[in-house]
Amino acid sequence: MNILVTGGAGFIGSHLVDGLVEAGHHVVVVDNLSTGCREHVHDQAVFYEMDILQKDELARIFANGAFDIVFHEAAQTLVPYSMEHPREDAELNIMGLLNVLELCRQFGVKKFLFSSSAAVYGDNVQVPLAENAPLQPTSFYGLTKVTAEKYIQMYHDVFGLSYAILRYSNVYGERQGSHGEGGVVYIFSDAIAEGREITIFGDGDQSRDFIYVKDVVRANMAAMDETAPSGIYNISTNIETTVNALKEILFYFSQTAVPVSYAEARSGDIYRSALDNALAKQTLRWRPATKLLEGLQQTYFYFAGRKQT
Ligand SMILES: NC(=O)c1ccc[n+]([C@@H]2O[C@H](COP(=O)([O-])OP(=O)(O)OC[C@H]3O[C@@H](n4cnc5c(N)ncnc54)[C@H](O)[C@@H]3O)[C@@H](O)[C@H]2O)c1
Structure with a gap:
């Protein structure tokens, strides 16, 4: 399959790209290298150093890519930064997401996979939390993840874009x-x-709840399967x-x-x-x-x- 991974030079994204390439997929990576690392991108993946906020350039990648699946890993990921810079956090985590979602709609992408976070639940001591627990983020980062999830669900409801939202616990590796x-x-x-x-x-x-990155990759690859129903899944160890x-x-x-x-x-x-x-x-x-x-x-x-x- 033809697959796009935004943020594919990052920690989770680069491991995901390895898994996808090794499974025989054709993988394109878009990453501005703000926190990612070029050397971590598999040499069989096609790499574009690009900001997802540059909508026209991103559109050209979609026009040439014929992507079946898009994994969206690019994000502002720091909780403390989001508290100091809520506007910049929202610009990337919401407007950046919307650039990618719009192009998925225009170019007929079959499935969209999103990296969400335990941060959507906030400080709820009733652990372990299931997917239907109340969403009460305590950081702007968590708030942008909640908002992103709702956009993705609406793209599914209105435009029929299949999706998997994976709420990761704390990923390490x-x-x-x-x-x-x-x-x-x-x-x-x-x-x-x-x-x-x-x-x-x-x-x-x-x-x-620390989860090893290669287990997160396996979860993404299980969720991209067309038989996996659109939905929200916690990806964690419990x-x-x-x-x-x-x-x-x-x-x-x-x-x-x-x-x-x-x-x-x-x-x-x-x-x-x-x-x-x-x-x-x-x-x-x-x-x-x-x-x-x-x-x-x-x-x-x-x-x-x-x-x-
Ligand atoms: N690491 C965790 O424990 C964890 C937990 C929950 C959710 N997540 C989510 O998983 C995803 C990946 O996180 P990560 O830990 O691999 O972070 P990371 O910072 O290593 O990866 C993010 C990648 O996105 C790229 N990027 C950032 N802004 C960009 C932009 N404007 N345009 C293009 N590329 C851009 C960065 O250069 C980097 O390579 C994020 O959405 C994050 O919120 C991570």
């Missing part, structure tokens, strides 16, 4: 940067590998791990402990997080395959190994 939602694994790994102090925002007992526990596991792999300081919790951050993944398991016939210790070990040694090269 190789190639992750310091930015983004799951960045704590990278930030801690990098600091521990260098023997630097780590800072924990809040008391460290806040929990996250397991809570505290930030303090994460630090201890990484200390174990590194065989060292670095100093730890605690700072005030950040505005917009949620306290507990775990997403119920029963619907994805049942409907997409997908389940996370990587155990936390296995995924963290691979990720830690990937980052530690980069220090020695």
